[in-house]
Amino acid sequence: MVNFDLGQFINEHRKAAGLTQIQLADLAGIGKTTVFDIEKNKKSVRWDSLMAVLDVLNIDVQFISPLKK
Amino acid sequence: MVNFDLGQFINEHRKAAGLTQIQLADLAGIGKTTVFDIEKNKKSVRWDSLMAVLDVLNIDVQFISPLKK
DNA sequence: TAAATATTACTGCCTTAGCGGTAATATCTG
DNA sequence: CAGATATTACCGCTAAGGCAGTAATATTTA
Numbered sequence: 444m445v446n447f448d449l450g451q452f453i454n455e456h457r458k459a460a461g462l463t464q465i466q467l468a469d470l471a472g473i474g475k476t477t478v479f480d481i482e483k484n485k486k487s488v489r490w491d492s493l494m495a496v497l498d499v500l501n502i503d504v505q506f507i508s509p510l511k512k
Numbered sequence: 513m514v515n516f517d518l519g520q521f522i523n524e525h526r527k528a529a530g531l532t533q534i535q536l537a538d539l540a541g542i543g544k545t546t547v548f549d550i551e552k553n554k555k556s557v558r559w560d561s562l563m564a565v566l567d568v569l570n571i572d573v574q575f576i577s578p579l580k581k
Numbered sequence: 582t583a584a585a586t587a588t589t590a591c592t593g594c595c596t597t598a599g600c601g602g603t604a605a606t607a608t609c610t611g
Numbered sequence: 612c613a614g615a616t617a618t619t620a621c622c623g624c625t626a627a628g629g630c631a632g633t634a635a636t637a638t639t640t641a
Contacts, residue, residue: 452575459579463617474600479619487598489628490562491555497575506521507572510528532587543630548589556628558598 450484456500457482471495519553525569526551540564 457467464482468475473492480488481496497504526536533551537544542561549557550565566573 447575449575456577456579464619465617476601477599480598483619485598486558486560486563488559489555489598490557490559492599493559494555501577503576505574505576506516506518506566507574508525508570510525533589534587545630546628549628552589554628558628561629 448484450482453496453500453502454482456502460500467496467499470499517553519551522565522569522571523551525571529569536565536568539568 457464460467462470464478465475468478471478471492473495477488477492478496481493494504526533529536531539533547534544537547540547540561542564546557546561547565550562563573
């Protein structure tokens, strides 16, 4: 997961879903600017904004640690 | 990953690491208030703040989707 | 129990993410 | 190519996240 390009990952999934940035923004309930920022790997976006996008694109998030849970 | 309690997950890892909230905040380069908010599952925190905490605690993030990568 | 430490909560200030509107490119499509 | 569509970029405004300081509880430890 080092240097993982989340922006590109999301971009690919958005296009695979046949959505424009504006459509994705509307579905996620956020602004188009934020979608653009996320795909450009802006790190200071809000966690819930990112989650909303991942949810629309059916992308799951997993937290892995040596202290397996 | 439905209804995953990230706040508690982080709380457990912080204690396993023997860190107080203030120590974790300092190591992550963020304020103690933010660490508190994260452990309380505040969703509107910034993505980079959360990442900084996960990094200190050696927790990896993985994004999973049907369109396997 | 008492003292020390940690967590939770609240306050006010400052910074900035998020936003829509707009426009300039870039890309797709007939 | 020309038109339509999409992406990228920039602009101010506003709401709210982040912060240190402080204090009230809660927890731990001697």
